[in-house]
Amino acid sequence: WLSHEADVAAILELKKKRNAVILAHNYQTPEIFHGVADIVGDSLALARKAAEVDADVIVLAGVHFMAETAKLLNPTKTVLIPDMGAGCSLADSITPEDVALLRQAHPGVPIITYVNTSAAVKAASDICCTSGNAKKVVESLGVPRVIMIPDEYLARNVARETDVEIIAWHGHCEVHELFTAQDIRDLRDAHPGVVVLAHPECPPEVVAEADFAGSTAVMSDYVGINKPARVVLLTECSMSDNVAVDHPEVDFVRPCNLCPHMKRITLANIRKALEENLHEVTVDAELVAPARLAVERMLAI
Ligand code: 13P
Numbered sequence: 001w002l003s004h005e006a007d008v009a010a011i012l013e014l015k016k017k018r019n020a021v022i023l024a025h026n027y028q029t030p031e032i033f034h035g036v037a038d039i040v041g042d043s044l045a046l047a048r049k050a051a052e053v054d055a056d057v058i059v060l061a062g063v064h065f066m067a068e069t070a071k072l073l074n075p076t077k078t079v080l081i082p083d084m085g086a087g088c089s090l091a092d093s094i095t096p097e098d099v100a101l102l103r104q105a106h107p108g109v110p111i112i113t114y115v116n117t118s119a120a121v122k123a124a125s126d127i128c129c130t131s132g133n134a135k136k137v138v139e140s141l142g143v144p145r146v147i148m149i150p151d152e153y154l155a156r157n158v159a160r161e162t163d164v165e166i167i168a169w170h171g172h173c174e175v176h177e178l179f180t181a182q183d184i185r186d187l188r189d190a191h192p193g194v195v196v197l198a199h200p201e202c203p204p205e206v207v208a209e210a211d212f213a214g215s216t217a218v219m220s221d222y223v224g225i226n227k228p229a230r231v232v233l234l235t236e237c238s239m240s241d242n243v244a245v246d247h248p249e250v251d252f253v254r255p256c257n258l259c260p261h262m263k264r265i266t267l268a269n270i271r272k273a274l275e276e277n278l279h280e281v282t283v284d285a286e287l288v289a290p291a292r293l294a295v296e297r298m299l300a301i
Pocket residue numbers: 026041042043044116130131132173201214215216217
């Protein structure tokens with residue numbers, strides 16, 4: 001904790017010196033989320049707020065696709081990610097060539113890409129979505145069929161809630177795909193009355209047995225509004241740690257799965273990023289306009 005305190009103090013100083021802001025995803029550890037972040041949230045909130053940032057430098061405490069999205073929305077600002085290796089199994093599951101083949105196979109069908117993708121995949125798609133607005137985006141297009149990439153489970157979970165036909169890809173989140181419906185039954189047996197919240201990247205049979213499903217921000221809001229006596233968040237481990245800080249009266253049951261990509265970000269490498277301007281995230285010039293358009297179409301909804 002002593003070294004944490006030194007890192008926190010140094011980061012707060014460096015933020016002033018460099019006119020920098022830190023955007024942190026809900027899966028960042030509490031010392032980042034509560035200790036040094038200026039803006040926190042789910043992927044949708046981070047994209048929305050990135051578009052409004054008034055600073056010279058943005059440090060994205062999250063994974064690479066989030067930093068790319070921030071850069072697309074702030075082309076003249078310096079966007080840093082403390083560890084370039086912070087990837088995502090969903091983003092890795094699909095290439096722009098795959099998207100081109102999907103378009104060929106389904107002519108005229110719009111392609112909705114989850115924000116958990118590279119800028120190149122966004123550029124090859126028509127519009128983005130996040131887990132917080134996926135159903136809205138699908139229904140906004142006014143068509144009977146859409147292609148939704150790359151998360152198969154998110155696509156199937158949204159398909160249960162809409163009449164629009166959804167053609168899915170076969171990507172999965174390596175964190176959320178590990179939860180099973182049996183986990184939920186075991187949790188209910190072991191912790192009577194527990195309210196089960198699941199992220200829509202979980203398999204459909206998990207979402208079906210949960211009490212409620214939503215993005216990380218929606219889960220956090222659910223706890224704040226409903227104040228369940230006992231709750232479990234079927235998602236990444238830091239979520240409960242961060243939400244619990246604001247709700248000491250709620251009993252958080254904490255089986256969870258760690259995201260190794262999110263966990264690459266630490267106070268130490270955030271400090272180093274600000275000290276040494278590491279690692280600058282850029283987007284290839286020819287991808288900027290089409291990828292940004294896909295993000296902006298989503299933000300306009
Ligand atoms: P949200 O925060 O948008 O729900 O996304 C979860 C996630 O897995 C981001 O990597």
